[in-house]
Amino acid sequence: MEEEPQPGHSGGAEAVTNLQPNSSISIAYHPLFGPHDDLLLLELDEKLLPDILHHKVTVRGEPNEDAVLCTHSTTYALKFVGNSNSVFLIPPSDLSLSNSNDEKNESANAYVLKVAPGNMELVEVAPRLGKLKSLLIENPYRSDEDCMEDMEEVEREKVGLYRWEDLVDRIQASDEELRAELKALSAVEINGYWRIVDEKYLDIVLSMVLHNSVLNGWSLNSLKEDKILGVLETDGFSRRIALHCLEVYGNKLVVEVGEGSCVWGLDERRVCVHFAKFVLKEGKMKMERFLELWMQRIPFGMCAKFEMLEGEVLVEKLGVETWIRAFSVSSLPLTPAERFAALFRERQKWEGKDLQPYIRDLRVPGLSSEGLLLKYTRRTQPTMDVEPIFSAR
Secondary structure, eight states: OOBOOOTTOOBSHHHHHTOOTTBOOOEEEOTTOSOOTTOOOEEOOGGGHHHHHTTOOEEEOOTTSOOEEEOSSOEEEEEEEEEEEEEEEOOSOOHHHHTOOOHHHHTOSEEEOEEEEEEEEEEEEOOBOHHHHHHHTTSOBOOHHHHHHHHHHHHHHOOSOBOHHHHHHHOBSOHHHHHHHHHHTTEEEETTEEEEBOHHHHHHHHHHHHHHHHHHTOOTTOEEHHHHHHHHHHTTOOHHHHHHHHHHHEEEEEEETTTTEEEEEEOHHHHHHHHHHHHGGGOOEEHHHHHHHHHHHSOTTOOOOGGGGTTTEEEEEETTEEEEEEOOGGGSOSSHHHHHHHHHHHOSEEEHHHHGGGTTTOOBTTBOHHHHHHHHEEEEOOOTTSOOEEEEO
């Protein structure tokens, strides 16, 4: 038999949370009962509770976008899930109710403020970074002189350049994911604004690094930061852009504490890919011609290998001739559906070995590369010694 309601309960949520097994409690409408559209239930994993309670999450999205919730490192879609049962929201104790003379509420122990039709759920999703590149290429960094003009324009118009807080407002991604994509795009913060450096200008800076290395007898595997920056600054380049060039094409090897400088080594693959892309700006060309021009641009001491160009070029057989053209994974959309659509617009069928470099960077929580292929492609089952062929699903 159920126990009778205990007298003296506060009428708030405590009356429910302290309810003993096999007990019952009476409920009534709260005087402020209503739809209360500003109140939503959120169901979440216990591991996220500390972030929620310590205000370490943000909800991001523009008015025309579905909102996402971001922790420091992860992005979650907010999904509303309807509930077929009645879910009552009961606020904490309200002393004014316990003193009420309203006969309707005298025997009630809990007061319902709202009936919730459902709750919000969090589903981990890939960050929505597609807009980032389009924002940054609105105003690429072309030279120090142009930068000064940009700053004056910004002060007048407040458009075209973006600070960190501007990107956070526009991009649906966690801070960690946003910074990772800025790095992938080789973006650099200049005077408080995040910029992509124009390829032609960056080529000039890299060429000056290589030229001065030859003049001064510096090893490309042991470049002292202070010397490189000092020489390039004398040549008219800002120290920030000179350092950015090292960050894009090199790796920091040693920090020499005594001298207060770092030692950098140029990355062979990144440098060779840079010059290959520059050669292919002329358009599609025969393989022999490309290799000849590419090798002419490779710095002395570096060894260029065609395997370095995986995910950067497409090779086609036209009769007995082999042609090559630029087709970089960095130019493709970041969302899987759009990525596969773009790939199959380029080619109706792909061999597995050619397709992999263009999808391995896709990150979808809970879905592997094999899962992506199953979802977006049809596979031609070959014999064991033949590469599989994929076409659009």
